[in-house]
Amino acid sequence: MKKICLANQKGGCGKTTTAISLSSCLANQGKKVLLIDLDPQGHSGLGFGVKPEQVEDSIYEVLMGRIPMNAAVRMLKENLYTVSSNVVLSAFEQLMAGLPEREYKLTQALAHLDDNFDYVIIDCPPSLGLLTFNALMAADEIIIPVDSSSFSLNGLDKLLETVKLIEEKAGHWLPYKILATNIDRRTKFSKRVVEKLQTQFGESCFETTINTCTRIREAASDGKPIDAYDRHCTAFRDYQNLTRKIMEEEIKIHEKVFAGVFDLKDGEGQTQPTESEVVFTFRAPGHTPVQIAGSFNSWTPEPLSYTEFQGNPVWKMAIQLKPGTYQYKYLVDGRWIHDPQNKDTIDDFLGGVNSVVNV
Numbered sequence: 001m002k003k004i005c006l007a008n009q010k011g012g013c014g015k016t017t018t019a020i021s022l023s024s025c026l027a028n029q030g031k032k033v034l035l036i037d038l039d040p041q042g043h044s045g046l047g048f049g050v051k052p053e054q055v056e057d058s059i060y061e062v063l064m065g066r067i068p069m070n071a072a073v074r075m076l077k078e079n080l081y082t083v084s085s086n087v088v089l090s091a092f093e094q095l096m097a098g099l100p101e102r103e104y105k106l107t108q109a110l111a112h113l114d115d116n117f118d119y120v121i122i123d124c125p126p127s128l129g130l131l132t133f134n135a136l137m138a139a140d141e142i143i144i145p146v147d148s149s150s151f152s153l154n155g156l157d158k159l160l161e162t163v164k165l166i167e168e169k170a171g172h173w174l175p176y177k178i179l180a181t182n183i184d185r186r187t188k189f190s191k192r193v194v195e196k197l198q199t200q201f202g203e204s205c206f207e208t209t210i211n212t213c214t215r216i217r218e219a220a221s222d223g224k225p226i227d228a229y230d231r232h233c234t235a236f237r238d239y240q241n242l243t244r245k246i247m248e249e250e251i252k253i254h255e256k257v258f259a260g261v262f263d264l265k266d267g268e269g270q271t272q273p274t275e276s277e278v279v280f281t282f283r284a285p286g287h288t289p290v291q292i293a294g295s296f297n298s299w300t301p302e303p304l305s306y307t308e309f310q311g312n313p314v315w316k317m318a319i320q321l322k323p324g325t326y327q328y329k330y331l332v333d334g335r336w337i338h339d340p341q342n343k344d345t346i347d348d349f350l351g352g353v354n355s356v357v358n359v
């Protein structure tokens with residue numbers, strides 16, 4: 001299950017449009033998708049014709065711990081599900097003020113979700129408040145839509161600072177990717193914006209851009225995602241390209257992790273990996289200490305060693321294990337975290353989950 005959040009405190013830069021279009025296109029590709037609306041404006045739902053005032057079991061009830069996430073999930077179409085939002089959610093920040101773990105409410109709710117979604121797409125509100133913070137803590141990666149009219153490196157700096165803070169203080173490694181949206185290719189200004197973003201952010205900026213397309217606005221006011229409204233317009237083509245990129249990226253990451261295991265073996269000059277050796281990896285920057293503890297070492301935290309694989313920071317440890325089922329967790333900068341790359345988890349009876357590995 002890959003969790004992607006759409007965030008930018010700038011209003012109107014294409015977060016919701018991207019959340020809707022990407023979710024719908026991923027579902028068309030046979031991926032099972034959950035779209036979570038974390039914006040009290042309820043625009044993600046509106047984009048599918050769901051009126052915020054008609055939403056009963058919303059993300060607000062879930063975050064407040066009144067109902068489990070599963071109870072709020074509703075189907076939009078084949079492979080596509082949503083948890084909607086409405087204006088009541090705007091009370092969340094105030095009600096949570098000063099309470100412990102308030103920034104982990106979404107993470108905790110997702111840990112108890114029936115784990116058969118391929119993607120969770122989270123649409124954030126236009127602020128860097130507690131709701132967006134919850135999304136950042138829960139997400140595996142963040143897409144930052146930047147439109148040419150609202151282009152402001154100051155705003156972007158603030159968001160990237162927050163991402164860095166989350167990595168350093170909470171040990172939650174959060175890769176980001178900039179997406180240029182609402183780009184009018186006919187204007188020199190728009191072109192310059194795209195060039196500047198791609199030069200400045202390199203691989204952290206999608207080559208795919210989303211062009212300005214009037215059909216997007218029409219589709220939104222008709223309560224339909226772009227693929228259901230017009231499959232011949234530029235926006236549909238652009239969002240299809242983005243969907244393809246994101247699905248390719250997923251394959252690359254799997255290949256990297258797999259290749260990483262064999263690199264390690266080659267480096268040690270060993271022959272074939274034995275069935276009982278398991279390589280645990282955790283992606284986090286080098287200055288964030290990572291330890292592992294599990295049923296295989298009496299839950300005594302042991303440090304992983306830091307390495308870089310194809311330019312990505314990785315903490316690694318190979319452990320010899322006899323056949324069986326083991327539970328484990330990482331201790332990242334003093335905080336217990338289950339393995340974000342392993343979808344097999346089990347209740348830890350402390351309000352969270354442990355990761356599970358079968359040997």
Ligand SMILES: Nc1ncnc2c1ncn2[C@@H]1O[C@H](COP(=O)(O)OP(=O)(O)OP(=O)(O)O)[C@@H](O)[C@H]1O
Pocket residue numbers: 010011012013014015016017018039041043124125126181182183210211212213214216217220235
């Ligand atoms: N590629 C596009 N071409 C034309 N219009 C677009 C495009 N992308 C978004 N829009 C329009 O721009 C407006 C803002 O887009 P959207 O709601 O996706 O932004 P947002 O970042 O979610 O806004 P908010 O910060 O208020 O949540 C909407 O009216 C939407 O229809």
Ligand SMILES: [Mg+2]
Pocket residue numbers: 015016017039043123124125
């Ligand atoms: Mg929005």
